[in-house]
Amino acid sequence: MGQRYLVGVSGGVDSVALLRGLVGVGYRKLVVCHLNHRLRGRVSAGDAAFVKRLAVELGLEFESGVHDVVRLAKENGQSLETAGRAARHAFFAEVAGRRRCRRMMLAHHADDQAETVLMNLCRGSAGLAGMAAETVLNLPEPVPGGGSRTRGRLPLLLIRPLLAVPKKTLLAAATARGWKFREDASNASADFVRNRVRNEVLPLLEEIFRRDVRPALGRAADWAAGARAFLRDSAAPWTVQEKLPVREVLALSPALRREVLAGWLKARGVPDLSASVVQTAESMLNPADGPVKWNLPGNRFLRRRAGWLWVECVPACGAGPG
Amino acid sequence: MGQRYLVGVSGGVDSVALLRGLVGVGYRKLVVCHLNHRLRGRVSAGDAAFVKRLAVELGLEFESGVHDVVRLAKENGQSLETAGRAARHAFFAEVAGRRRCRRMMLAHHADDQAETVLMNLCRGSAGLAGMAAETVLNLPEPVPGGGSRTRGRLPLLLIRPLLAVPKKTLLAAATARGWKFREDASNASADFVRNRVRNEVLPLLEEIFRRDVRPALGRAADWAAGARAFLRDSAAPWTVQEKLPVREVLALSPALRREVLAGWLKARGVPDLSASVVQTAESMLNPADGPVKWNLPGNRFLRRRAGWLWVECVPACGAGPG
Numbered sequence: 001m002g003q004r005y006l007v008g009v010s011g012g013v014d015s016v017a018l019l020r021g022l023v024g025v026g027y028r029k030l031v032v033c034h035l036n037h038r039l040r041g042r043v044s045a046g047d048a049a050f051v052k053r054l055a056v057e058l059g060l061e062f063e064s065g066v067h068d069v070v071r072l073a074k075e076n077g078q079s080l081e082t083a084g085r086a087a088r089h090a091f092f093a094e095v096a097g098r099r100r101c102r103r104m105m106l107a108h109h110a111d112d113q114a115e116t117v118l119m120n121l122c123r124g125s126a127g128l129a130g131m132a133a134e135t136v137l138n139l140p141e142p143v144p145g146g147g148s149r150t151r152g153r154l155p156l157l158l159i160r161p162l163l164a165v166p167k168k169t170l171l172a173a174a175t176a177r178g179w180k181f182r183e184d185a186s187n188a189s190a191d192f193v194r195n196r197v198r199n200e201v202l203p204l205l206e207e208i209f210r211r212d213v214r215p216a217l218g219r220a221a222d223w224a225a226g227a228r229a230f231l232r233d234s235a236a237p238w239t240v241q242e243k244l245p246v247r248e249v250l251a252l253s254p255a256l257r258r259e260v261l262a263g264w265l266k267a268r269g270v271p272d273l274s275a276s277v278v279q280t281a282e283s284m285l286n287p288a289d290g291p292v293k294w295n296l297p298g299n300r301f302l303r304r305r306a307g308w309l310w311v312e313c314v315p316a317c318g319a320g321p322g
Numbered sequence: 323m324g325q326r327y328l329v330g331v332s333g334g335v336d337s338v339a340l341l342r343g344l345v346g347v348g349y350r351k352l353v354v355c356h357l358n359h360r361l362r363g364r365v366s367a368g369d370a371a372f373v374k375r376l377a378v379e380l381g382l383e384f385e386s387g388v389h390d391v392v393r394l395a396k397e398n399g400q401s402l403e404t405a406g407r408a409a410r411h412a413f414f415a416e417v418a419g420r421r422r423c424r425r426m427m428l429a430h431h432a433d434d435q436a437e438t439v440l441m442n443l444c445r446g447s448a449g450l451a452g453m454a455a456e457t458v459l460n461l462p463e464p465v466p467g468g469g470s471r472t473r474g475r476l477p478l479l480l481i482r483p484l485l486a487v488p489k490k491t492l493l494a495a496a497t498a499r500g501w502k503f504r505e506d507a508s509n510a511s512a513d514f515v516r517n518r519v520r521n522e523v524l525p526l527l528e529e530i531f532r533r534d535v536r537p538a539l540g541r542a543a544d545w546a547a548g549a550r551a552f553l554r555d556s557a558a559p560w561t562v563q564e565k566l567p568v569r570e571v572l573a574l575s576p577a578l579r580r581e582v583l584a585g586w587l588k589a590r591g592v593p594d595l596s597a598s599v600v601q602t603a604e605s606m607l608n609p610a611d612g613p614v615k616w617n618l619p620g621n622r623f624l625r626r627r628a629g630w631l632w633v634e635c636v637p638a639c640g641a642g643p644g
Binding site for chain 2: 121122123124127128193196197200201204205208209213215216217219220223224226227228229230231233234253254255256258275
């Protein structure tokens, strides 16, 4: 509590509950950060004024920024979601740099988490994964007064203390304590896919399964995060090796074998690792059927000889042979 | 292919494609099994006649049964889904016993799998899990001619060779080859939750994410099955121990620690293992905070002393102290 934290505050019930909750348990060195996305016209300006008054009331420092996300999206040919994320990251980096503070609390809660789990699952890129309670964001560090110029990377630790708390609990706390917040601020998300998951998919699932399915989604993602960490840790002693012993890797449990191959190829500098690259590497372990040489992305190829598997480069690919 | 298999055939495109596909690649000793659930009135009788003709055409043996699932559900106060499953299992057991065949192929495909993954996830009981390509079903073995009397258990291996094949591939194969099948037979499912997931949830997700989300659901479940098997195998050396060494278990990766505790408690005969029981056992590992004795389900309790954790029974619970 003695440490200083940035706190992202939209003015909606989630972030108001986070901020007042932190103050209530004794946090004092908080910097209230509000980004006006300009998505809601005059209402957006009202949100910003509300958050500023809240910071003053609580005796906290205040930082605000304005990014016209609709204009940015048009200019850069991005979705509102992508432009919104870029705007937030630029704002975070600017504030973190100016305040020399590398820790930020965000108000993501269990309902947000369930939506993220479902979105990741349907997109197929991350498998079953939600947000982590803590993430390090590596932001391009802006040059002070240098406009959009940047220098180096600025690591910012994002902390989500409410990730296991359902939205209804936050709403009940705010109601019980008479905390004011901006209505609907949380629904002004530029993420239309998330809005549809929240407003259409989850209510439909709740109706069909006759229960709130969010806790189950959160638990499944927690299990997957634990299983993923265990697999990664178990694979670590293998991925550092220059050459892999074919027979020993073949004897591993299939899930660990795939984790080892993926981690090892990544550590050998192979870019754009897809499931099919890992699958082909796996097929090369089989001395009877698999090929003994195979092209990899990034001007590399995979070889098997005399019971070993290794990555070779075409000259000038930047890594020596295994 | 020399082995004999029972094959479940409803008459819909999935099971017709499975049966004709198996015959096409050389399987001959197949017993076509059709259960009339009596869910579709005269159409159900037509399905049964169609499947019988198909078996005759292919020169295969044929087994059929009739269970009035609506009546069974009413009599037993069950859902149609539960009554339907019980009827299928009774039919499977009867045929497997009479034919002395312990292997059965089923036509579940990748679309069924995606639905199952979503259903398990939303129900929260199984986490992220689909159907396995092979499952052993332990059925109550009927006494021949003994009505509903049973003797012992009959293990039946269920094999799902199409689990990675999308329904559209099966439909395309049937169309290309002019295979006849009964329209809509596959939609006569007594499982209303599954029907709603198929007809409402998956189309909504496809619209929102602008892609068929089924492959991603299947891949995530495959990953989870592999991770689960690796965790289970890694936990096995611990779960057979009568007493657990607290310090060593505390040092395990969190996911493995929970797997070890769950498997160990189960092996010690603790019934009704829930996540909260495992969580409490985990909290007892902490010498500073945790309690040293805690009541478990099934007249057991968990004790910690001198660096060890073990399960004790109240007298007559059927197991000796650890």
